[in-house]
Amino acid sequence: MDFEPQYWHWLIFGMLLMIAEIFIPSFTVFWFGLGALVVSLLVALGVPLSVPLQIILWALASCAFTLLWFRFFRPLMKDRTKAGIASEAVKGESGQVIKLPVEGQRGVVRFTTPLLGDDEWPFICNNEVALGDRVFVVEVSGNTLIVEKR
Incomplete structure (x- = not known):
């Protein structure tokens, strides 16, 4: 057959x-x-x-x-977000200040690659920052990033 x-x-x-x-x-x-x-x-x-x-x-x-x-x-096609990764993985990441902190309100920083699922985060910084400044993540505190200007 x-x-x-x-x-x-x-x-x-x-x-x-x-x-x-x-x-x-x-x-x-x-x-x-x-x-x-x-x-x-x-x-x-x-x-x-x-x-x-x-x-x-x-x-x-x-x-x-x-x-x-x-x-x-x-x-x-790899996922470039840091969603689901421990906060240790985002330390040192850099973003740009898009909203300045004012009395009683936090500033907002934007990242080119989303960190922990979002590309814009409220931040606290001990230094003076201006719009467009590059800042680096030092710590994650709840839903706020602690950043520093280098």
């Missing part, structure tokens, strides 16, 4: 693998499904591929997609 997979066999196989990613949270099965879609496209376009060549092409495409994702694209 000769079995020759049609393009729709690879299409369904690829979609099933991609759907399986919902239940397998490793984000690797997705790339094997995408590899099957590549083989499906080639077979649909009429490229003459034997069954062993289809399987080899699927394996190579899947490995290539997985490598590209983990090696090149995923590092570009």
